[in-house]
Amino acid sequence: MPEGRQPPRHIAIIMDGNGRWAKKRFLPRVAGHKRGLDAVREVVGACKEMGVGYLTLFAFSTENWRRPQDEVTFLMDLFLRALEHEVSKLHGNNIRLQVLGSRARFSAELCERIDRAEQKTAGNDGLVLSIAADYGGRWDIVQAANQLLQQGATEITEEALSRQLTMSWAPEPDLFIRTGGEQRISNFLLWQLAYSELYFTDLLWPDFDRAALEQAISSYWQRERRFGRTSEQLPEHLRRDKP
Numbered sequence: 001m002p003e004g005r006q007p008p009r010h011i012a013i014i015m016d017g018n019g020r021w022a023k024k025r026f027l028p029r030v031a032g033h034k035r036g037l038d039a040v041r042e043v044v045g046a047c048k049e050m051g052v053g054y055l056t057l058f059a060f061s062t063e064n065w066r067r068p069q070d071e072v073t074f075l076m077d078l079f080l081r082a083l084e085h086e087v088s089k090l091h092g093n094n095i096r097l098q099v100l101g102s103r104a105r106f107s108a109e110l111c112e113r114i115d116r117a118e119q120k121t122a123g124n125d126g127l128v129l130s131i132a133a134d135y136g137g138r139w140d141i142v143q144a145a146n147q148l149l150q151q152g153a154t155e156i157t158e159e160a161l162s163r164q165l166t167m168s169w170a171p172e173p174d175l176f177i178r179t180g181g182e183q184r185i186s187n188f189l190l191w192q193l194a195y196s197e198l199y200f201t202d203l204l205w206p207d208f209d210r211a212a213l214e215q216a217i218s219s220y221w222q223r224e225r226r227f228g229r230t231s232e233q234l235p236e237h238l239r240r241d242k243p
């Protein structure tokens with residue numbers, strides 16, 4: 001890491017392109033999902049080493065239930081197995097695991113595993129790894145509004161609503177990455193991405209590695225984050241001189 005540069009505090013990633021990775025190799029789509037898990041391990045390790053505070057990974061959207069039943073079943077099973085096999089290692093690395101999204105459609109076994117993993121790692125104060133599964137940005141905003149209604153709110157403010165979002169405890173993402181070449185948000189963190197720096201790469205998720213992550217972070221360092229202000233209003237160290 002260049003001297004004096006801080007990594008983004010919060011990185012959010014849409015891990016896309018597993019199916020195409022497999023198709024290119026004449027393999028079934030699910031082989032891409034399996035390899036995608038290897039990329040997750042590498043990126044989690046790299047973020048921990050770099051001192052990233054929060055890493056949020058989009059694993060399964062509210063719309064992904066529309067996929068063929070056997071692919072959905074495979075993904076749920078992969079998630080369950082990953083929780084079984086990876087949580088001890090995450091815990092050993094002082095990583096806190098959180099799962100974001102609705103659990104209403106998950107099996108009892110998966111829900112139980114998620115609870116156990118969250119509880120086991122709850123006291124860790126290293127990297128916070130959030131897995132968004134059966135997550136949708138619209139779902140998140142609607143559940144937040146419903147919670148306000150239940151509390152008897154008569155008016156909704158930005159502050160009150162954002163306090164009810166599933167990730168209210170985390171800073172908003174500084175850097176958003178999407179692999180797989182598509183340039184869209186696909187119902188990921190709609191509210192929280194309002195001022196994130198967006199980075200898109202054609203790399204397919206199973207090919208995304210530490211070097212690719214470093215490239216994304218280098219791009220992030222080139223950005224001037226103005227949050228509505230003018231460049232001249234920013235402190236010197238936050239200004240990026242344009243050629």
Ligand code: IPE
Pocket residue numbers: 015016017018019020021059060061064075180
């Ligand atoms: C992302 O890869 C993983 C999930 C959405 C679960 P895809 O499965 O969407 O891969 P492509 O986009 O079809 O290549």
Ligand code: IPE
Pocket residue numbers: 014015016017058059060061064182184186
């Ligand atoms: C977004 O990828 C969701 C995840 C990576 C979990 P999709 O592959 O589902 O997105 P679309 O359908 O191409 O927009």
Ligand code: MG
Pocket residue numbers: 016017018180
């Ligand atoms: Mg896709």
